[in-house]
Amino acid sequence: MRKILPFLLLAGCLATWAQSPLGLLGWGNETSPADGPSRAMGDAASALRSDKNWDPRMEARSAQANLAAFEIQIAPQVVKVEGDTQSNTLGGGSLPRVSLSVPMGRFGHLGLGYFQRFQRDFEWNSGADSTLSIHSEGGAFEAVVGYSVVVPGVRNLSLGATYHRLLGSDRLYQETRLQFPDEYGEVVVRDSVSHRYWGDYWTVSAYWTKADIDAGLWVDFLGEAEVQQTRGANNQQFAPRQSKTVTPPASVGVAGAWRFDAKQSAVAQIARTSWEDAIPGSDARWDVGLGWQYKMGGDRFDDYWRQMSYRAGLSGSVGGPQSLLSESATVGAGMPMGPYGTLDLSLQIGQNEYDNGGPKLKDSFVRLYVSITGASLWGRSQRTHR
Numbered sequence: 001m002r003k004i005l006p007f008l009l010l011a012g013c014l015a016t017w018a019q020s021p022l023g024l025l026g027w028g029n030e031t032s033p034a035d036g037p038s039r040a041m042g043d044a045a046s047a048l049r050s051d052k053n054w055d056p057r058m059e060a061r062s063a064q065a066n067l068a069a070f071e072i073q074i075a076p077q078v079v080k081v082e083g084d085t086q087s088n089t090l091g092g093g094s095l096p097r098v099s100l101s102v103p104m105g106r107f108g109h110l111g112l113g114y115f116q117r118f119q120r121d122f123e124w125n126s127g128a129d130s131t132l133s134i135h136s137e138g139g140a141f142e143a144v145v146g147y148s149v150v151v152p153g154v155r156n157l158s159l160g161a162t163y164h165r166l167l168g169s170d171r172l173y174q175e176t177r178l179q180f181p182d183e184y185g186e187v188v189v190r191d192s193v194s195h196r197y198w199g200d201y202w203t204v205s206a207y208w209t210k211a212d213i214d215a216g217l218w219v220d221f222l223g224e225a226e227v228q229q230t231r232g233a234n235n236q237q238f239a240p241r242q243s244k245t246v247t248p249p250a251s252v253g254v255a256g257a258w259r260f261d262a263k264q265s266a267v268a269q270i271a272r273t274s275w276e277d278a279i280p281g282s283d284a285r286w287d288v289g290l291g292w293q294y295k296m297g298g299d300r301f302d303d304y305w306r307q308m309s310y311r312a313g314l315s316g317s318v319g320g321p322q323s324l325l326s327e328s329a330t331v332g333a334g335m336p337m338g339p340y341g342t343l344d345l346s347l348q349i350g351q352n353e354y355d356n357g358g359p360k361l362k363d364s365f366v367r368l369y370v371s372i373t374g375a376s377l378w379g380r381s382q383r384t385h386r
Contacts, residue, residue: 031096033057033115033144036071036344036371040332041291042313044269047216047255048293049209052340052375054101054111057218058255059146059160060207062101062109067340069101069375077367094119094139096369108149111162115142120170131177138170140197148205156210162203166225166248169196192232199225201248214257220250249274253287267291267313275320285320289313295334309334311346326352332369340375 035053038045046058052069054062076093099113119139148160171194201223207216228243253271260266269289275282291313296306310333317326328350335343346369354361 030118031075031094031116033097033113033117033142035097035099036073036342036346036369036373037293037309037311037332037334038267038291039073039344039346039348039369039371040311040313040330041267041293042269042289042315042328042330044255044289044291044313044315045257045267045293046218046253046269047207047214048257048265048267049214052101052342052373054099054113054146056099056111056113056115056144056146056162056164057203057253058205058207058216059109059111059148059162059203060158060205061148061160061209061214061216062103062111062146063148063150063158063160064207064209065101065103065109067101067375067377068103069340069373071097071099071101071371071373073097073369073371075367075369077365079363079365092119099144108147109160111144111146111148113142113144113146115144116140117142118168120172133175135173135175136170137173138168140166140168140170142166146203148207156208158207160205160207162205164201164203164223166197166199166201169194171195194230194232196228197225199223199248201225212259214259216255217253219252223248263295263297265293265295267293273320283319285317285324287315287317289315291330304336307336315350324352324354326350328365337372337374342371342373344371344373345369346371 032043033056034043034045035050035055037050037053038048038055041048046055047061049061049064051065051067053071054065054069073096074093075096079092094116097113097115099111099115102110102112104110117140120136143165144162146160146162148158151157151159171192173192174190176189176191202221203218204221205216205218208214224245225248226243226245251271251273253269255267255269257265257267267290269287271287273285273287276284291311293309293311295309311331313330315328315330317324328348330346330348332344332346335345337343348367348369349365351362351364
């Protein structure tokens with residue numbers, strides 16, 4: 001455990017950025033900004049054309065949309081963390097996103113959103129005697145605004161830009177109970193590290209759609225983030241709060257979608273994050289996702305099951321700090337709620353593994369993403385739309 005703690009303290013500075021390692025060591029949960037349907041397709045549907053769903057990484061896609069949409073997601077989860085000798089099971093939940101997508105016709109598209117990108121909520125103890133326990137809390141969030149527009153004269157091509165404002169705080173707390181032979185009572189040693197974050201970065205994207213093929217590209221531009229660290233422990237003195245400026249690692253990704261049938265689509269996505277530039281000795285991280293969707297395509301006069309959509313996907317990640325390996329599978333369904341509203345359910349099962357010569361850790365998780373989306377033709381009647 002002594003080998004793990006220094007890395008956890010470093011992770012407090014690095015793991016909260018938007019490009020942080022997935023499910024870092026089971027000590028926190030990273031959430032991508034994917035929309036509801038994409039969750040069940042391995043987070044890989046950034047390029048699949050949609051009138052209702054907004055992805056801030058692929059803001060350019062939304063320039064092709066006609067509907068204004070509001071989406072809210074919740075994600076209850078159960079995680080089992082296993083070490084060399086102990087294991088813990090914990091439950092919790094998060095609010096991954098609240099977003100508003102507003103098409104403005106020839107004036108482009110505006111997207112606004114709040115995203116909970118990292119959640120640090122964990123409790124661990126060393127065994128029945130509980131001589132060592134670690135507790136963490138807090139997380140990182142993004143406030144996002146994006147704008148996109150169809151390129152004049154090229155209706156199939158659109159461009160977009162997204163501004164991300166990072167903010168948040170977390171705390172890692174350790175308690176050690178010591179019993180000395182010449183003492184009647186035990187000695188309790190408490191130590192904590194707290195961080196506050198404030199920074200920003202930009203994402204630009206390009207999107208192409210024609211016939212049955214969709215394709216997109218996004219690139220994160222390097223930004224700056226300020227990290228304030230506070231250290232505390234009983235019977236010890238530390239320097240006052242310290243601040244420093246760090247550069248989050250940049251990433252680039254491509255995505256594609258093929259509507260190979262009137263009701264079916266296949267999607268794929270791959271992204272690379274340059275952790276080797278941010279942390280010396282680290283490898284680049286690769287994220288890959290594959291997905292499938294079967295959309296029944298019925299109208300509101302059909303039986304309910306004929307109006308539903310069914311989805312499945314696989315996703316994986318390798319590399320980054322400590323060469324974390326992550327893999328998961330998802331299944332889900334989309335259920336209509338009125339003419340334009342939908343309820344999207346996505347069940348994700350997976351695990352993260354860490355082995356860097358010290359204690360081995362693995363967390364196995366089950367998450368249920370629940371997304372409610374309401375959409376409408378703002379400013380236009382259905383007769384005008386038709």
